[in-house]
Amino acid sequence: MKLRYSEAFYSVQGEGQFVGVPSVFLRTFGCNFRCMNFGVDTKKDRWEQHAEGQRYNAEVKALLDDGIIEKTKTFEDLPIVHTGCDTYASIYPEFKDFNKLATIDEVVEHLLSLTPQGKWTQDDGQDIHLILTGGEPLLAWQRLYVELFEHPRMADLKNVTFETNTTQHLHDDFYNYLNNHETIKLTFSCSPKLSVSGESWDDAIKPDVAREYSLVDGSDMYFKFVVADQEDFNEVERAVEAYRNAGVQCPVYLMPLGGRSEEYSLNVKDVAEACMARGWRFSPRLHISLFGNAWGT
Numbered sequence: 659m660k661l662r663y664s665e666a667f668y669s670v671q672g673e674g675q676f677v678g679v680p681s682v683f684l685r686t687f688g689c690n691f692r693c694m695n696f697g698v699d700t701k702k703d704r705w706e707q708h709a710e711g712q713r714y715n716a717e718v719k720a721l722l723d724d725g726i727i728e729k730t731k732t733f734e735d736l737p738i739v740h741t742g743c744d745t746y747a748s749i750y751p752e753f754k755d756f757n758k759l760a761t762i763d764e765v766v767e768h769l770l771s772l773t774p775q776g777k778w779t780q781d782d783g784q785d786i787h788l789i790l791t792g793g794e795p796l797l798a799w800q801r802l803y804v805e806l807f808e809h810p811r812m813a814d815l816k817n818v819t820f821e822t823n824t825t826q827h828l829h830d831d832f833y834n835y836l837n838n839h840e841t842i843k844l845t846f847s848c849s850p851k852l853s854v855s856g857e858s859w860d861d862a863i864k865p866d867v868a869r870e871y872s873l874v875d876g877s878d879m880y881f882k883f884v885v886a887d888q889e890d891f892n893e894v895e896r897a898v899e900a901y902r903n904a905g906v907q908c909p910v911y912l913m914p915l916g917g918r919s920e921e922y923s924l925n926v927k928d929v930a931e932a933c934m935a936r937g938w939r940f941s942p943r944l945h946i947s948l949f950g951n952a953w954g955t
């Protein structure tokens with residue numbers, strides 16, 4: 659089995675608990691969600707997007723209608739969108755061929771080639787983190803991660819984060835492997851989707867899945883919610899309570915919605931104040947401040 663991934667790149671972690679940590683990102687292909695409503699301004703527009711079972715938000719649909727697939731040669735040449743899922747080319751099957759299909763040997767060589775010294779733990783002992791992101795990295799690719807982590811050239815890898823929408827159960831084999839693997843510090847960066855995404859509560863808020871992640875021996879986890887307006891703070895409270903009722907207690911980060919750096923600066927302060935009032939943590943989008951909204955950051 660080969661891994662399909664849209665990009666791998668070296669950057670600093672821009673969000674959540676490890677902000678600023680030099681990390682290699684591996685963006686796997688495929689997601690069970692579409693999150694069509696992110697950044698769509700009005701409730702009317704949001705509703706229209708969902709009418710007649712639309713599969714794409716207006717921006718992605720316009721790209722497809724305009725022949726973007728035929729016109730574009732590489733993943734990196736695909737335009738950035740400002741609404742819906744910001745990694746649209748990693749989730750829609752139409753964009754599958756812009757993604758790479760590689761054996762684990764090839765993936766490992768690619769990942770290591772991105773690190774400053776061709777290894778995870780540098781000569782001075784500082785380590786580079788590996789972030790598995792997507793799409794949704796805990797879909798069927800779970801089957802390949804044991805091979806990835808057990809690869810001889812990954813032996814000095816110390817920190818792995820899964821950036822997950824927290825809807826996918828761990829396969830038994832993978833769960834057992836993680837429970838018995840001591841050299842990697844594993845973190846679940848859990849980003850459940852609120853209604854602002856366009857996904858439904860029942861599909862998106864899965865306390866039993868979060869509980870399963872929390873039970874992996876020696877692992878760490880935190881929640882990271884994307885919020886757009888005051889109503890979303892109430893939803894975060896409701897979600898956190900649902901997770902707590904399932905026995906999951908961990909730090910909660912809030913991150914303002916926004917793919918465009920100018921949009922981002924509009925609501926940063928509101929989100930920070932809401933965090934201070936409730937004891938939540940504020941997460942910036944450091945990579946956007948540093949590099950703008952672009953692939954490979």
Ligand code: SF4
Nearest residue numbers: 689691692693743793
């Ligand atoms: S869960 Fe994440 S990757 Fe999946 S559609 Fe939503 S924003 Fe995109």
